[in-house]
Amino acid sequence: MSEKPPQTVDPLALPAAFQRSLIEWFDAGGRDYPWRRTSDPYAILVSEIMLQQTQIATVLGRGYYQRWLERFPDVHTLAAAPEADLLKHWEGLGYYNRARNLQKAARAVVEQHGGRFPETLEGLQSLPGVGRYTAGAVLSFAWDRPAPIVDGNVARVFARLFDLREPVDTPASKDQLWQWADALLPESRAKAYNSALMELGQRLCTKAAPACVDCPVAHCCATREPASLPVKSAARATVAVTERAWLAVRDGRILLEQESGSRRQGLWRLPLADPGEPPGPVLTKLKYGITHHRVDLIVQGWIGDPTGLDRRSDPVSSAGERRWFDIAEELPAVAMPSPYRRAVEAALRDGGDFRLGE
Ligand code: SF4
Numbered sequence: 001m002s003e004k005p006p007q008t009v010d011p012l013a014l015p016a017a018f019q020r021s022l023i024e025w026f027d028a029g030g031r032d033y034p035w036r037r038t039s040d041p042y043a044i045l046v047s048e049i050m051l052q053q054t055q056i057a058t059v060l061g062r063g064y065y066q067r068w069l070e071r072f073p074d075v076h077t078l079a080a081a082p083e084a085d086l087l088k089h090w091e092g093l094g095y096y097n098r099a100r101n102l103q104k105a106a107r108a109v110v111e112q113h114g115g116r117f118p119e120t121l122e123g124l125q126s127l128p129g130v131g132r133y134t135a136g137a138v139l140s141f142a143w144d145r146p147a148p149i150v151d152g153n154v155a156r157v158f159a160r161l162f163d164l165r166e167p168v169d170t171p172a173s174k175d176q177l178w179q180w181a182d183a184l185l186p187e188s189r190a191k192a193y194n195s196a197l198m199e200l201g202q203r204l205c206t207k208a209a210p211a212c213v214d215c216p217v218a219h220c221c222a223t224r225e226p227a228s229l230p231v232k233s234a235a236r237a238t239v240a241v242t243e244r245a246w247l248a249v250r251d252g253r254i255l256l257e258q259e260s261g262s263r264r265q266g267l268w269r270l271p272l273a274d275p276g277e278p279p280g281p282v283l284t285k286l287k288y289g290i291t292h293h294r295v296d297l298i299v300q301g302w303i304g305d306p307t308g309l310d311r312r313s314d315p316v317s318s319a320g321e322r323r324w325f326d327i328a329e330e331l332p333a334v335a336m337p338s339p340y341r342r343a344v345e346a347a348l349r350d351g352g353d354f355r356l357g358e
Contacts, residue, residue, distance in 0.1 A: 004212040004226055011161065011220040012183055018220045019186040019193055025216035026196030031203075034065065036195060041117040041142040042075050042106070048137050049102050049129065053095045056202075064093060075115060078106040087266050087335035094290070094338070096264055101129025121147055132178075140190040148181035149194050150174075153201025159230035160205060163222040168230040236292045243295055245270035245340075247283055247347045248302040253324040254331060254344070255302075260320035263290070269340040270299060271322060283347040288339035297339055299347045 011018035030036075033056070035047035046068055050059045059065050068089050072078040078086075081103065090099040105127040109117055117138070118124055124135035136147035150158070155168050158180050166173050186193050204211045210226040212218050223229055247270060248255040256268040273279075280300035288295050325331050327348070336344070 004210075004221070004224060005215075005218040007222050008219045011217070012180075015184050015186075018184055018217055019189075021216045021220070022196045022200065023186075023189055023192050026192055026199060030192075030195060030199055033060070035141070039142050041138050042078075042109075043069060044138050044141045045105065045117075045130070045134070046102065048134050049098050050093065052098060052134075054093050058093070062092070064089075072106075075106040075109045075117075078103055079110045083266055084335055088333060091267075091335050091341070092338045096267060098129065100265075104128035105130060117142070119143060119145075137194065140194045144189070144191045146185050146187055146190040147194075148178060148185050149197070150177045150181050151198065153198050153205075154181065156207065156230050157197060157201045157205045160210065160223045160226045161217070161221050163224075164229065165231060167233045169233050239293050241293050241295045243297045244273040244279065245297065245299050245343070246273055246280065246302040247299050247344070249327070249348070250324070252327055254327050254348075255322060255324055256334065256336075257322045258320040259337075264337050266335070268323075268325075268334045268336050270344065273300070284343055284350055286339060286343055286346070295339070297343055299343050 009017050033047075035044050038044065047059070047065060050065060050068070054064075071085070071089055072081060083100070083103070086099045086103055087096060090096055093099075108127050109115060113123075118126070119139070121132075121135045121139060124130050124138055125132065130138075133149050133151050136149040137151075139145045139147040140149065155177050158164070158177050159168050162180060164173065164176070168174070168177065200215070200217070204215050205226070208227075212221070212226060215221065246255070255271060257271040259265055259267050259269060280302055282298060282300050284299045286297050288297060325334055331344070
């Protein structure tokens with residue numbers, strides 16, 4: 001970590017100095033992203049929702065943003081699309097309620113606002129899945145209106161700028177962060193200013209190695225120990241979970257089960273084994289994380305009567321309907337959580353000649 005230059009300007013006393021330094025830095029070398037080249041509120045909302053829990057490198061580098069806008073170019077197309085189509089285009093991004101909320105927001109724009117996005121913070125926040133941050137982002141990025149934003153990057157920048165020693169995730173600290181965001185916001189060039197603030201957090205004021213000697217607002221920054229901030233409340237303990245799933249394949253078809261739990265509702269995965277069911281031959285294993293769970297996924301070959309397997313229902317788990325899918329024709333188009341997609345591919349590839357009825 002580089003040595004932190006001393007603070008010489010209080011940004012709250014001289015917000016214009018802070019704004020100018022930040023915007024000049026951004027004008028000279030801000031990154032060029034597709035959502036910065038558009039003023040379409042729908043395209044901006046898609047980028048904001050995708051980036052909520054996913055890195056830019058994944059959203060852009062793996063083509064999610066581009067494919068989504070090609071398939072669902074506007075609110076009307078998205079509002080009318082089948083849910084299975086949304087989930088397939090979101091496959092691999094996780095947190096699938098984001099895709100469902102995007103569709104609900106598109107439907108609200110179509111049905112309640114005549115197909116045009118509301119141009120106020122309150123109107124935007126009335127859309128499903130759109131909170132205070134997202135509403136401010138859409139308002140400033142689409143229409144260049146002054147609207148404060150606080151996301152994880154901005155919270156880190158402000159915690160250091162104002163040397164906030166309290167955990168940033170308490171209600172009092174969140175309130176404080178929004179007050180600072182409001183106080184420092186310029187009347188004009190809100191799009192450039194908010195973009196610059198976020199980019200400062202992404203590129204220079206990073207979690208592990210803040211590059212203070214290169215920072216355009218180092219003269220406004222109060223902390224002497226940037227790497228020790230932000231302070232966070234104790235993380236929720238990680239819980240280890242084992243999932244045993246069946247691979248049942250017959251006549252070129254695979255048995256899948258549709259999830260009905262809230263997190264991955266509507267996606268298809270291998271049927272989960274009941275605790276009382278005897279283990280079958282292990283075909284593949286992998287580990288994955290979901291929220292605070294570390295999951296060991298074990299795929300085993302089904303050795304019983306497949307007719308019974310596809311009829312069995314489990315009232316305790318989140319299991320829903322079971323269906324046989326043609327492996328060559330249908331399986332690639334089914335929306336599936338990515339750990340299960342990898343497990344199915346590995347089990348089919350490495351599972352030897354394990355086949356039911358073949
Ligand atoms: S805002 Fe971040 S990068 Fe800039 S001087 Fe402060 S701690 Fe360093």
